[in-house]
Amino acid sequence: MSTKPAIYAVIPAAGIGTRMQADRPKQYLTLAGKTILEHTLNALASHAAISEVIVALHPDDPYFTDLPVAGSPWLTTVTGGNERADSVLNALRALSDDSWALVHDAARPCLDHEDIDRLLTVTDRDDVAGGILATPVRDTMKRAHAGQATVAHTESRDDLWHALTPQLFPTGLLRQALTDGLAAGQPITDEASAMELAGFEVALIDANPANIKITRPADLPLAAFYLQQQT
Ligand SMILES: Nc1ccn([C@@H]2O[C@H](COP(=O)(O)OP(=O)(O)OP(=O)(O)O)[C@@H](O)[C@H]2O)c(=O)n1
Numbered sequence: 001m002s003t004k005p006a007i008y009a010v011i012p013a014a015g016i017g018t019r020m021q022a023d024r025p026k027q028y029l030t031l032a033g034k035t036i037l038e039h040t041l042n043a044l045a046s047h048a049a050i051s052e053v054i055v056a057l058h059p060d061d062p063y064f065t066d067l068p069v070a071g072s073p074w075l076t077t078v079t080g081g082n083e084r085a086d087s088v089l090n091a092l093r094a095l096s097d098d099s100w101a102l103v104h105d106a107a108r109p110c111l112d113h114e115d116i117d118r119l120l121t122v123t124d125r126d127d128v129a130g131g132i133l134a135t136p137v138r139d140t141m142k143r144a145h146a147g148q149a150t151v152a153h154t155e156s157r158d159d160l161w162h163a164l165t166p167q168l169f170p171t172g173l174l175r176q177a178l179t180d181g182l183a184a185g186q187p188i189t190d191e192a193s194a195m196e197l198a199g200f201e202v203a204l205i206d207a208n209p210a211n212i213k214i215t216r217p218a219d220l221p222l223a224a225f226y227l228q229q230q231t
Pocket residue numbers: 011012013014015016017018019020025026027056080081082083084085087088105106107108213214215
């Protein structure tokens with residue numbers, strides 16, 4: 001009888017939230033009674049398939065240890081890096097090769113269990129190495145003239161998707177792909193970018209658009225609304 005490999009949640013939470021322009025990194029802003037990071041941790045830790053959660057924190061983070069969740073037995077912290085990909089790689093170094101890493105932005109607190117369930121189906125597929133949550137592009141897409149706010153042309157939106165997180169891959173493959181991609185100086189803005197560069201097939205799993213990334217102040221009331229809908 002074969003046993004299922006362990007699934008570890010990896011949360012890059014070492015960003016400083018430049019675009020949010022708040023008095024602290026956005027993952028420590030409070031929404032619906034909890035910090036954004038606590039909502040994210042709860043969404044992952046409460047899922048039965050996830051064994052443990054690894055959080056990458058900024059080296060000078062003064063906030064995390066004050067959270068009630070700090071010190072939980074299912075939680076490990078590591079030090080993050082200069083870019084998101086460096087933070088993820090530091091967390092992956094704490095995991096065994098034969099596990100799966102489910103990487104999810106701290107800044108996406110509105111994740112629901114149905115989406116995690118749909119993503120986990122990729123572990124049973126032979127046609128892909130892993131997969132990501134994503135939403136099909138809905139608006140008309142414009143390509144601007146380089147560095148300008150004028151339209152060069154309209155791009156076809158056929159087969160265009162927004163990449164969300166979580167993104168789920170075998171830990172050993174993802175660690176190697178990120179290491180190689182970073183060493184080659186490639187832009188690695190998500191885990192799938194590294195896996196694509198390494199030649200792997202990645203599944204797109206149609207996701208709930210409520211799983212927004214909180215980036216700018218205008219995203220906060222929308223995320224608060226989605227969190228209230230979940231309760
Ligand atoms: N060196 C970094 C940079 C980002 N992140 C994390 O990656 C996720 C997505 O990044 P983003 O939304 O860009 O967050 P920030 O980098 O904090 O925001 P900004 O780009 O506006 O500074 C966030 O959970 C952020 O904490 C990280 O762990 N390590």
